[in-house]
Amino acid sequence: MQQTLSIIKPDAIEKNVIGEILKHFEKNNLKIVAAKMLHLTKERAEKFYLIHKDKPFYNDLVDFMTSGSILVSVLYGEDAVKKNRDIMGATNPEQADKGTIRKDFATNIEKNAVHGSDSLENAKIEIAFFFKEDEIFIR
Ligand code: IDP
Ligand code: MG
Numbered sequence: 001m002q003q004t005l006s007i008i009k010p011d012a013i014e015k016n017v018i019g020e021i022l023k024h025f026e027k028n029n030l031k032i033v034a035a036k037m038l039h040l041t042k043e044r045a046e047k048f049y050l051i052h053k054d055k056p057f058y059n060d061l062v063d064f065m066t067s068g069s070i071l072v073s074v075l076y077g078e079d080a081v082k083k084n085r086d087i088m089g090a091t092n093p094e095q096a097d098k099g100t101i102r103k104d105f106a107t108n109i110e111k112n113a114v115h116g117s118d119s120l121e122n123a124k125i126e127i128a129f130f131f132k133e134d135e136i137f138i139r
Contacts, residue, residue: 001076001077001078001080002076002077002078002079002080002081002120002123003033003074003075003076003080003123003124003127003136003138004074004075004080004081004084004116004117004120004123004127005072005073005074005075005115005116005117005123005126005127005129005130006025006072006073006074006075006084006114006115006116007070007071007072007073007114007115007116008021008022008070008071008072008073008113008114009064009065009070009111009112009113009114009115010064010065010067010068010069010070010111011064011105011106011107011111011112011113012105012113012114013037013068013069013070013071014068015105017105017113018071020104020105021101021105021113021114022073024087024101025073025075025084025087028077028083028087029077029078029083030075030076030077030080030083030084030087031075031076031077032073032074032075032076033074033075033076033136033137033138034073034074034131034135034136034137035071035072035073035074036071036072036073036130036131036135037069037070037071037072038069038070038072038130039066039068039069039070040065040066040070041066042062042066045061045062045065045066046062047129048065048126048129049061049062049065057110060110061110064110064111072130072131074127074131074136076138080123081116081117081118081119081120081123084116084117085116085118086100087100087101088100088101088102088114088116089101089102089103089106090102091109091112092108092109092112093106093107093108093109093112094109101113101114102114
């Protein structure tokens with residue numbers, strides 16, 4: 001069993017599809033064990049995406065991620081990191097498989113509806129970025 005971090009990005013919040021996206025997790029046996037809605041400051045968004053700071057899309061990505069509220073959640077389940085990535089679909093929605101979140105809700109390669117941790121190690125770092133220990137409870 002693993003925990004992974006999910007973010008519903010500002011484009012999906014704007015499209016009013018939070019519930020539909022959470023349903024994708026639930027129907028794939030990922031349990032939402034923590035969740036909150038918040039607005040990232042520029043500094044926090046830059047820090048979260050620091051790994052991409054040398055990429056040409058970094059500044060636009062930070063602008064996009066601060067353009068509205070996001071919903072961050074911790075998903076828990078068997079093989080949760082990979083399972084969430086599979087449910088999300090490819091970064092570029094044009095390459096995303098049918099039935100994935102990005103196929104259904106992404107606008108383009110930047111405004112692609114969701115973030116998901118890409119490894120167990122990063123999941124731990126990203127969960128700690130947003131949640132305190134007493135905000136996550138697993139029975
Ligand atoms: P991922 O979200 O599928 O893990 P990453 O390569 O880690 O994809 O990129 C982080 C985020 O940066 C993407 O989800 C997307 O919002 C944005 N992004 C990635 N590649 C591009 C690009 O080529 N142009 C614009 N934005 C991009
Ligand atoms: Mg990534």
